[in-house]
Every structure is written in C-alpha cells, then in structure tokens.
Amino acid sequence: MLKRKFLALGAALGLVGLLGAGSTAMAAEVRLLNVSYDPTRELYTQYNELFSKTWKAKTGDTVKIEQSHGGSGKQARSVIDGLNADVVTLALGWDITAIERAGLINPGWEKKLPNNASPYTSTIAFLVRKGNPKGIKDWKDLWKPGVQVITANPKTSGGARWVYLALWGALANARTHDFSTAQGQAEATAAGAAAKDFPVYQNAEVQALIADLFNNHVPVLDAGARGSTVSFAQKQLGDVLLNWENELWLARDEFGPEKFDIVYPSTSILTEPPVAVVDKVVDRDGARAVAEAYLQGLYTPEAQDLAGQLHYRPRNLDALKKYSADLPNIPFFTIDETFGGWVKAQTTFFADGGAFDQIYHPSK
Amino acid sequence: MTIEVQNINKSYGAVKVLSNVDLRINSGELVSLLGPSGSGKTTLLRVIAGIEQADPGSGPISFDGMDVSGVDLGRRGIGFVFQSYALFKHLSVFENVAFGLRAKPRRERPNEQQIKEKVGSLLDLIQLGAFAGRYPSQLSGGQRQRVALARALAVEPRVLLLDEPFGALDATVRRELRSWLRHLHGTIHVTTIFVTHDQEEALEVSDRVAVMGKGRIEQFASPQEVYEKPANEFVFKFLGNYNVFHGRSGAGAFVRPHDIAIFRTEDGERPDAQRGVVWHIGFGGPVVKIELQSDDRNRIDVELTAQAYRDLNLKRGEKVWFAARRAHSDFPPEYAI
Amino acid sequence: MAGVLASKAPPGAIAARPAATESALGRRILIGITVAFLTLFILIPLINVFHQAFAKGLDGYLAVFFPPEPDPNAVLNYSQKRRLAEAATQATRTWHSIGLTVAVASIVIPLNVIFGLAAAWATTKFEFRGRTLLTVLIDLPFSVSPVVAGLVFVLLLGRNGIFGDWATQLVWPDIFSLRWVGFGESFWPLAFERTHTGIIFTPLAIVIATIFVTFPFVARSLAPLMANLGPDEETAALSLGASGWRTFFKITLPNVKWALLYGVILTLTRAFGEFGAVSVVSGHIDVNDTMPLRIEKLWNEYNNQAAFSVASVLTFLALVSLVAKIAIEWKTTNEAKR
Ligand SMILES: Nc1ncnc2c1ncn2[C@@H]1O[C@H](COP(=O)(O)OP(=O)(O)OP(=O)(O)O)[C@@H](O)[C@H]1O
C-alpha cells in the first residue's frame, strides 16, 4: 500500500516536472495558421510547400503552415471568437474589416501590401451545361423565360456577394478598365481612389431587375459557394451557375470538360480577395516576421504563376499573360470605383434589413 | 459488550420514525426487537450500527460506556446481517467470508494462511465447509443466510446486529436456524440484537425482548414477562391471539385462547361461566383449536391441549360451558400524556 | 377443418382463434414493414458506403490510406508529380484525422468513465435536494443539438465569451508533442515541442465538446443498474471495515462492470462519430479534423471515393461495437438468469 502511494507521488511529481520542462525547453519550429475561405485549399496547400522551402533556405527554420477553410464570413467570425489565425486570406474586404473592428488587426491593413492587399484576383462568370442549350451569353440572358439561375446566398456567402455586385454593376453599365495592361491597372486604382459619388445605388431599374431575378429565376440559395457548385454540377439543378471563376474551372476539371462550358459575360467585376496579418496574434506569438514574409511571398513570380495555374488571376502581368488562354481578358469594373468599397456595399446591400432583405422574398 | 442508547430520535423528512428510544443491553445478551411492520425496528438497528445517523439532539449511543455516535460504521466493531443477505454476488463463499479480513489495515491483516484457517473454521461452524468455492447464486436461502452470518462473524465483532435474518425463509428452515443461532450464541457469547416481527421467534430465542410500536419501545423485558405481564394493551395484542369478554360491568377483558376452559356441566364454582355452541374444531397437532359461538353471538377461540380435547370428547354443534381462567383487563390507558 | 374445430370449441376458444390468426397476420405485416424500413434506411446506405469506398477497387481503397510510391526510375511530368504529391498530402491528413480521433477518444473515455460513475453514484445512492435536477442535467446533452453544444462552448470560451479573457490566453502543452530531448537543456530529458494558446478551436476544445456530447452514455447505462442494486452490498462492505475506495473497487465496480463496458462502447462510438459539436469548435483547421470532419472535407473536395473509404472505417467500427453490444447484452441477460 505504502509503496503504491510512493509510486503515485513519483508519477505526480514527474508530471509537474514535465510540464515545467515544457515551458522552458521550446523547439525552434515555427507554426503559422492561415485562415482562408473555401475554394483556396488547393492554392494554399501548394503555396505552403513553396513558402516552407524558401523560408527554410532563407532562415534555416522549419515553418509548418496549418490551413483552415470555410465560408469567408464564418471564418472571420471564428477569428474574432478566438481562432488563432496568424494570417487571414478571405474572400472579401468586409470580412477583414470585421476582424479589424474586433481589434485584432490594425487599421490600414489594405495599404500594407500592394494592390489593395489582394495578391491575386478573380471574377464572376457563368457555368452552363455542355453546348449552352439555353444560349446564355451575357447577363441579360439570365432573364430569359425559363432560365434557372444557381447561386449562393449573399447573406452567408462571400462569393455570392461578389455575384450580386457583379450583376448590379454590369446592369448599371459601370465604368470598366483593361486589367491586362499596367496602364489600365493604374487607371483603375486611381479612379477607385478618386471616386466620390456612386450613382449605382440609386438605380431603381437595376434594383427591380435584380429583385425579379432572385425571386423568379433562382430556385434555391445555398449557404456557400461550394454548395451552389454541388447543386449545379452534382445535383443537376438549374441552367447556369454564377460563381467564382476558379470555382467554375474546378467543377469543369472535376466533372469533365465534356459536361460543362464556361461562359464569360461582356463585362464583370474584378473580385479582389484580400489578405492580412492578424496583428494581435502574431505579436503575442512572436510570429510577425514569418507571417509578413508569408503574405509578401504571394506576390513573388513563383506564387503568381501558381495562382494562374490554379485559375486565379495573377496581379503579375507576365503570369497573367501566360494563362490568358484559360483566363480571357474582359473589361472589369472595381468595387472601389463602382460601389465605394466594401463597408458601403455591405451596409447598403447585405446588412440585416439592407437592400437584399428588401427585395428577396423566397416564399413567393 | 454493553450497548446503551438514550433518547434516540429519527425522522425522515417530516415523518418521525423513532421517538425517544432508550435501550440498555447487557454484555453477551441476545435481545430481540419485536414489532409490527413499519414500527422502526430496522431503523433503530441501523442507527445503532451507524448506517443511519440519529437526529441532532438525540442522546449518545454507547458501546461499553463509550459514545460511538461519531464513529464510522466500519470502526464500531459491529457485524451486520441484512434481511436481504447482501452477499457479494461476484465473490465465492470463501471470498465473501474473507472480505472483512482482507479489508483490515495492513498491520492487523492476517496472512493468507491465517485467512484460510479462519474462514475454514467459520465455514465449518455454519456447516458449509464443502461450499467454499460456490457463488451465492448457487446456494439456498438458508445457506446464504448462514454465509452472511459467517461473513459478519469473521471480523470478530463486538456486537452482532441481525435484521430479520430468517425473514425470507420457510418455516422449517427458520426453526432450524433459530435453534442453531441460539446454540451459536451459546458458544461465542457476542452481544446480539436480533430484529423480527415473529412473536414466537422472539420469545423462543432471546434473553430479553424489546417490543416496538410506532417508533417507541413499549416494553423491554424477558420473554416470559412480556408474555405474562404485558405492559400495555398494544404489547398484549401484538404477542398473540386473544378474545374479548364483555363482563356485566361493560368493561372488556382480554383472554388468550389457551386461558379458556370448556366444560360440559354447569359448575357452581364458576359463576361467570357462559354458554356456547361448538362451531368448528381444528386439529393442529399438540393443540386443538375450537371455535365457539357464545349465546350473545360472539366468536370465541379456544385452544386445548390434545389430551384435554380427548378427555372432553367434544362434538360439533354441541352445547357447552366456557369460562376464562385468566384475564387481562387493567392496562394503563394506551397513550397517557 | 379449423372452422369445424372452432364450432365445437367453447365460446372462449372461438373468440380466441380468429384473434390469434389475425395477430399472426398483423405480426407478419409489422415484421415486413420493419424489414423494409431497415433495408431502405439502414442496410442500403450501409452497403452503399462500402460500395462507394471500393468504387476504384481494392487498390483505390488502399491508396486513400497508403498513397502509391512513385517508381524512383520513372520520369514524371509536372501534373503526374502534382497528383502524387496531392495523394500523399491527402493520405497524411487522413492519417492525422484518424490519430486525432483515437487520441480524443482515449482521453474522453477515461474521463467520462470517472464522471459517469460519479454521476450515476450520486443520483442513485444518495437522497439530496436537487437530485432530480442533477438527473435532468446529466441527460441534457442528449436533448441539446450538437451544433448548439459546440456554439455554447464558443460562447463560453471564445474571445468575447464569459471565460474568454482567461480561456483565450491559456497556454497549455500538447501532450502528444512530448519528445525526448536529452539532458543537454535541463534536468528533465523530456519536453513538449508544442504549446497551444487558448482553448476554443484547439484539440482541447474537441475533447471538451466530445466529453459533453458523450457524457450521458456511461451515467445512463450505469444508473438503472446501480439503482436496482441498492446500497446493501456496499453498506455491508463498509460495515466489514472496508474503506470507501476498497468498497468501490471490490464491490461496486465488479457489480456494474458490464454496464460500464456497455457505456464505454456507446461513448467510443459516439466519440468517433461526433460531427456537429466538433465541427463548430474545430475552427475548420485541417490538423483539427477528426474522421467525420475529414470525411466532409474530402466530400467537399469532390473526392467521394476517399470520403467513403474513411467512412467505411467508421462504419466498420460501428459494426464491431454493435457486435460487442449484443455480446454484452447476451452475457448480462444470461448471468441474470443464472
Ligand atoms: N429511507 C427512508 N425514507 C423515508 N422513510 C423511511 C425510510 N426508511 C424507513 N422509512 C420509514 O420509517 C418507518 C420505519 O421503517 P423501518 O424499516 O425501521 O420499519 P421496520 O420496523 O423495520 O419494518 P419491517 O418489519 O417492515 O421491516 C416506516 O414507516 C418507513 O416507511
């Protein structure tokens, strides 16, 4: 009996000792958590390998990058709730603004990295069934009688918000730019910074059209972008899917090019998924240097090439050109110039009681 | 060892189960707690054992003059036998009996050899030497009861507390075990309290009987005394069958069936004799139970010895005389306040 | 023939015979409905799991867990290399999820055995104020949706939660990162290579959520038995001088061991299979994926065959535990008869 007691005492002491040792002897391995939205899993899986190699070569440290993917808004919410993201790479600026407002990211994050802190862009295009039986070529074709449109719910999905803005901007004939040239890109940036008033918001005609589309042509709203792809591709719902360009390519690759065609409208929105370092977390964990390097690395030629290869639009013009066969150039309008940025767009359209809530009546 | 409890009270919620119980038991005595169901016998026994705590404000529970009311159940030196046996189902008879020995603190714990000897001799004592390897489920009720007793005895308790030890057994086994217990007590002389609601059992086995009713001790005396001189009506009624005779004064007198005499002819020496008809004759071995109907249409139970019955040669429907040989009438009022 | 017999039988029997044939018909219909229902909703999906898992043959099935090794002499183009690397990453993530699931279960089970025993003991062997409330509380996890349970922990332990300030700053060592580091650095040769900060969205949160959803199983399978056994055997042991611990280990535990094992199996199955609560508190981090979360991710990546392959492991485990459950039930009823 006594012997057993001593054993137990020894075990307890040992445990305390181990815990103590744990806090003194920490290994040199660095860990980074990248919290991102749904479709980017493949992109970041590959980029993480790339970055680990360059970081090891540069500093000798091993960096292990963990990934978390989910709906963009939900992911932002998790970071606010305590998910220890070192960097966030989300679908839209509003979500990062939400984290900023919770005090975890310092204001001015958009300016810390080039191109509004969005290292690659994408756009919203159409996926139709092979041969385009309903003849859907441009935005106006969505209103053709009998056409069923599949998209996700803008209240819950970041991608769907971009879809909504793309629809609205295209119908309102928003001013576009040529993003395949440096000059066009510069013009767009300047116009975005200079924009003062945003007449699109007052366009009642567009609002009526969009209300008609969502109430009469959209059979179901999935919660996330990936869900809407599954509805269209796997469950065979609807005639056209509105989604991220890269998501359309993924579906085409997964299910076979003989099943679907990708259709580019005459104009669309330039979607700019932003990235940011979560200041509170990296400062606490002493991971700022590696986190910043991780995001800067996204602008390197190798990373830009990787983005292009996976059907994201590189900012780097050489990489963009290299993949121009898959990523055809069309005129793009921007959220900054057309809608005055995400805070304005979010509060007008997607906040509770906003424009979307007013137009959408699913029961009808 | 002497046991003394004073002024024990016990309530479950608002229900008072024991009120002001005093009891003093001499060393080596075998005392039974006798009373109807629900009178608090088990509760009193459990309070003495320390399984249940008496209400605050109760008096001490003393073993050999030492108050044990603060002492844990396991340290009071009692052996407790449950009405349900409470044998350890998953242990063999041997291990059941050895349990208390193995549970002793290291310093007092006998070694394996000693345990074997001790358990062996106990099993012999309960006449189950050959059953050491069996499990409780493979024993008869009486055998289980004896194992429970041996298990309690193994730790050499200073007090043995038995809660209706033979309650669930059939009459023959009960009688057997009863005399066996008496015999056992004669050999080991451990102070024993024995709960029962069987009057015959209590009177036969014990040195003294404590008759309980509604949470109180109504009388505590030798078997003969409680039977012959019941302290009150409750005790009298509880201890056996009785007839009520209404005298001319109207006051009732209680008469035991065997205290009634039957005779054929009117007898001048018995002016109180009454007339009745033999209604039924029941043969019960050494006693014969006669049912009479008196002239005032009361049913009177009479017990005669077989010899007396033969001498009388009674027939059913016959008219006879009967009279009380002995009556109890002057009980104190039942609950004097 | 039957009619002739019936007409001769007493009135009671006449009434009884048609009733018996009717109930036989009814029984057949009921059995038929049950079998059809089970086939439709249980058997077919179950078979489908394995059918889909082996959609690419045994090789395809095994490749989910053991990705093909490239031939060292083969010259591979970029996309072939990419595919191999992808398969390797996926397999690593799958194994990691299996490891995490096993680890979580192996932490949860002993804790829930202790909690469950304590809870069953408290609610069956003692009378005290609030006992009914406690019984209801023990059952609470069954009536709360797992997703809600997960959210409750986010609300408690998240940054803006009630314990948020403390819970998001807590630093704790990852017990699975314990490594031998030698005597160079300190007196102790062992060290944790990794610490976590915070509770929510870490493996600890997964453990907590799993404890929550599996809590009632052990307590529930023990409580009726303990109530039935009553306190007599334990009181007897205590009266024989045994300590509380000895009484517990020598008397109580052996008496309830089968019920306990039954509860453990239920806990294990649920701990392996829990999705909702774990999903919410996992933060969707890949390294926090348990097997069910991993299955969902594979599915969302259009990797159906791999998803079903992992699912087949869970299904197999469920079938094994089912057999174990039946064996225990059979054993205990047989013992009761004895
Ligand atoms: N745990 C309990 N809670 C509430 N009341 C109780 C409890 N145990 C006993 N009682 C009550 O106390 C009274 C006395 O019970 P006790 O068991 O002492 O009676 P008893 O004389 O042993 O009866 P029996 O001969 O039927 O065993 C009964 O009215 C019983 O209902």
Ligand SMILES: [Mg+2]
């Ligand atoms: Mg009793």
